[in-house]
Amino acid sequence: MNLRLNRRTLDLAFIKTVPVMAGYIVLGMGFGILLSGKGYGPFWAFLMSTMIYAGSMQYVGVGLIAGGASLLSTFLTTLIVNARHLFYSISMIDLYSDAGRKKPYMIFALTDETYSLLCDGQVPEDTDPQTYRFLVSLLNQIYWILGSVAGSFLGAVLPFDTTGIDFSMTALFVATFVEQWTAQKDHLSALTGVTASVLSLCLFGPDRFLIPAMLMITAALLLVNFVRERRDR
Amino acid sequence: MHALLLILAMSAGTVLLRFLPFRLFRDPERRPAVITYLGHVLPPAAIGMLCVYCVRNIDLAGHSHGIPEIAACLLVAALQWKWHNALLSILAGTAFYMGIIQRIF
Numbered sequence: 001m002n003l004r005l006n007r008r009t010l011d012l013a014f015i016k017t018v019p020v021m022a023g024y025i026v027l028g029m030g031f032g033i034l035l036s037g038k039g040y041g042p043f044w045a046f047l048m049s050t051m052i053y054a055g056s057m058q059y060v061g062v063g064l065i066a067g068g069a070s071l072l073s074t075f076l077t078t079l080i081v082n083a084r085h086l087f088y089s090i091s092m093i094d095l096y097s098d099a100g101r102k103k104p105y106m107i108f109a110l111t112d113e114t115y116s117l118l119c120d121g122q123v124p125e126d127t128d129p130q131t132y133r134f135l136v137s138l139l140n141q142i143y144w145i146l147g148s149v150a151g152s153f154l155g156a157v158l159p160f161d162t163t164g165i166d167f168s169m170t171a172l173f174v175a176t177f178v179e180q181w182t183a184q185k186d187h188l189s190a191l192t193g194v195t196a197s198v199l200s201l202c203l204f205g206p207d208r209f210l211i212p213a214m215l216m217i218t219a220a221l222l223l224v225n226f227v228r229e230r231r232d233r
Numbered sequence: 234m235h236a237l238l239l240i241l242a243m244s245a246g247t248v249l250l251r252f253l254p255f256r257l258f259r260d261p262e263r264r265p266a267v268i269t270y271l272g273h274v275l276p277p278a279a280i281g282m283l284c285v286y287c288v289r290n291i292d293l294a295g296h297s298h299g300i301p302e303i304a305a306c307l308l309v310a311a312l313q314w315k316w317h318n319a320l321l322s323i324l325a326g327t328a329f330y331m332g333i334i335q336r337i338f
Contacts, residue, residue, distance in 0.1 A: 022320040026327075040236065047237075051244040056283065061243050065236045074239045078246030084279035085247070089254035091272030094261060107251050112280075119276070164331035170287035170302070171309045171326040177280045178313040178322075189274040193281025206289040210282075217278045218271070225270055 009127045013135035020113045020140050023172060024055075025147035030165045031058050032151020033158065038066035045152040049145040054111060057081050058148075059169055080210045088115045095121055095133075102134040109137040111144075116176065192220045297338040305330035 032045045040062075048058050060081050064074050088110055095118070096103055114137050123129040181190055200213035258264040288306070291299035309326035313319065 019319055023323060026320075026323060030327075044236065044240075048240055048243075051240060052247055054243075054247045056286075057243060057247060061239070064243075065239050068235065069239065071238055071242050075242040075246050078243045079250065082247050082250050084275070084283070085250040086254055087272065087275035087279055089251055090258065090268055091276065093255060093258055093264070093272070096255070097259075103255075107255055108248060110251055112283075115276070161331075161335055164301075164334045165327065167302075167305060167330040168323055168327040170284070170306065171323040171330075172319070173280060173283040173287055174306050174309045174326070175313040175319045175322040177277075177284050178310050179317065179319065180277050180280060182314065182317070184277065187277075190277040190281050193278030194285060196278075197282040197285035201285060201289055209289065210286065213282055213285075217275070217282065221271065221274050221278065222267065225267070225274075 009132050010135055012124045012127060013132055013139060016117055017136055017139045017143070020117060021143045023113065024140060024143040025150070027055055027168050027172060028144045028147020028149075029151030029154065030168045031055070031062070032148040032153075033155035034059065034062050034151075034166060035065075035148075036152040036155030038062055040065065040152075041156070042149050042152045045148040046145060049141075049148040053109060053141055053144065054082055054085070055113075055144070055172075056169060059166060083210075083214055084112075085110065088112075088119075091119060095119075096130075099130040099133070102130055106130075106134055106137050109141050111140065112176070114140050188224060189221060192224075193217055196220060297334075301330055301333045301338055304333070 028049065031049075032042075035045050035048070036042075048061060052058055052061065057078055060077065061074075063069075064077065069077075089107065092107075092110060092115070096106055099106055117136055117140075118133055123132045177190065181187060184190070196216035197209070197213040200209040200216055203209070204212050254268075258268055284306075288299075288302055291302050293299050305326050308329055309322045312322040312325055316322070
């Protein structure tokens with residue numbers, strides 16, 4: 001497979017992914033530690049990080065596997081927890097359209113963090129854009145796999161109490177939210193996301209608020225679009 | 234092996250969601266404008282929803298009144314606001330959270 005791989009493209013992709021490397025190794029280790037605490041060792045961490053490769057879903061998955069959830073409820077939970085990936089994919093359709101043979105992997109590897117690195121569409125000069133995006137995606141998954149496998153080895157021998165390490169996921173989303181907030185002038189979408197989710201949480205409770213929240217968010221944003229179009233006409 | 238089946242189910246669900254829009258809306262000519270609009274505005278809303286998802290099990294009337302979670306979230310937000318360094322915010326926030334729930338609450 002010709003990836004038009006050269007040293008410069010790899011170096012630039014690596015530099016771009018350094019912040020994610022750090023985050024993924026920490027979060028991956030948190031996941032690996034959690035998983036090994038339930039009796040599933042490095043092999044399982046490797047398998048999940050290779051085949052699922054979705055951070056928050058893997059954290060949720062630890063509970064599902066440990067609790068012996070049913071196949072159907074696991075599949076449905078995945079659709080709910082990961083539904084936001086529909087949104088990411090929708091916004092990358094044009095950007096990835098000429099990625100050729102690299103495209104299937106790039107779509108598979110489109111996580112929150114990879115999306116946040118690539119969604120602005122910018123690539124460094126003198127690089128093949130799709131090779132660069134492919135490498136960013138691949139490097140991120142390598143960090144994630146390394147972190148989670150290392151975590152599951154460490155989990156068995158760690159001399160300190162790891163209670164609360166799963167807060168790293170909350171911290172990641174809070175940091176991403178603040179970062180997006182400061183980067184954008186229009187906060188309507190971010191505010192809609194939080195308000196609708198809190199409202200849905202109060203109405204439907206912690207176990208079943210995600211789907212109503214997503215419906216409310218989509219409905220509210222469509223309404224905003226409709227009102228703005230009417231006003232501008 | 235039940236665990237293996239569950240992992241396959243999670244993998245299939247995730248792959249389905251990631252590939253579906255690419256299959257359905259491949260052709261820009263035939264893509265509804267509303268899909269393009271949603272692709273643009275949904276991500277910030279989705280991140281906001283995920284923040285709420287992470288704190289969904291806090292019981293404000295319970296033992297710790299959600300103080301550790303709220304304090305740690307505020308710390309992460311403040312650090313990110315000031316330094317724009319996601320790694321620093323995540324590490325400091327998590328260490329702070331682990332420290333207070335293990336020692337105080």
